[in-house]
Amino acid sequence: MPRAGDWLILVAGLALVAGLFLRAPAVADRVTIKQAGRTFLETHPRIDRTIAVPGPLGTTQVEIKSGRVRIKADPSPRQLCVKQGWLQAGEAAICLPNRVSVELGRAAYDSLNY
Amino acid sequence: MTASTIELKASPEDRRIAALAAAGIGLALAEAAIPLPIPGIKPGLANIVTLLVLYRFGWRAAAWVSLLRIVAGALFLGTFLTPAFVLSLAGGSASLAVLVLAIRLPQAWFGPVGLSLLAAFAHVATQLAVVDLWLMPQASLQGLLPWFLAAAWLTGLVNGLVVARMMNLPQPECGQEIAA
Structure with missing residues (x-):
């Protein structure tokens, strides 16, 4: 019963839905900072917040902004973790000299918050 | 002081719109009574009425029927002027706007199924946008969009097939029975 254009809309709609499912970003709802x-x-x-984490070399600044996390500043000489930039879901940034790590991950199911 | 009588004259068209809106309200209420496992997803059966009215009586009648159904349906369900009502109004307006534009597409190629699908997508996308921008601005709902669109694809298809089928029924049966 659907006409030619209807099929077009149906297929385009299905492609849109499938594309959105494939492009859907991984869920990250937990930031863990370790010292x-x-x-x-x-x-x-x-x-959103900026957290100062004290370490043996000084203070590491961790910035959390609109769902993203990065090491904003770090006293380490090579600045590797700062250059890493904003973390993807599941990634971690480690500032080895200052012994600070930041992980953007997934929270375990938390029955208290539900 | 003499008692004055206000007499409202209902034209046959008013009666027809009222009857069609009543059909939409009936479907909306029946649908609200169906338990569904996922919150926020429902079949949108009342859109069948809107689309049929649009095809048969034009966009003015469709707008009236749609608006009356949304307001009266909300009064019946006790959601009038609540966020649920705003969502319903936003979705209904968006899908109607899309339908009014889409019905100008060449009818040899685009039938009720395509229109129903476009309307369902517009409905869901608008509602999610309203929730994202106004009701829950701090929550990220983009992850829900694929799920809601997938549901809209299915319900839009089913509703469109129903409309296509009802339009194939002999004209008088549908139109006059309702107008009577």
């Missing part, structure tokens, strides 16, 4: 192997702070990437 010397111990959890320094766990927070949500939707809460």
Whole structure:
């Protein structure tokens, strides 16, 4: 019963839905900041803030902005973790000299928050 | 003081619009009674009425029927002037606007199925945009878009097939039965 143009719309609609599913970004809803192997702070990437993490060399600045996370500043000599920029979901940035790591990951199911 | 009587004269067209809107309200209420596992997804059966009215009586009648159904349906369900009503109004207006434009497409190629699908997409996309921008600006709902569009694809297709089927029924049966 559908006419030629209807088929076109149907196929285009299906392609749009499939494309959106494939392009859907991985979900990241947990930022874990560790200092010397111990959890320094766990927070949500939707809460914009800049966190100062003290380490043996100085202070590492971690910036959280609109769901993204990066190391904004770090006292390490080579600045590797700063150059890494904004993290993708599932990535981690490690500032080895200052012993700070930041991970953008997925929270385990949390029955208290639900 | 003499008692004055206000008499409202309903033209046959008014009656027809009222009857068609009642059909839409009936479908909307029946649909609200169906339990669905996923919140926010429903078949949108009342859009069948809107599309049929648009084909048969033009966009003015379709706009009236759609608006009356949204307002009266919200009154019946107790959601009038709540966020649910705003969502319903936004989705209904967007899908109607898309339908009014899409019905100008060449009818040899584009029938009710395509129009229904476009309307369903417009409905869902607008509602999600309203939620994202106004109701829950801090929550990121982009992840939900594919799921809602997938549901809209299915319901739009089914509703469109229903409309196509009803339009193949002999004309008087549908039109006059309702107008009577």
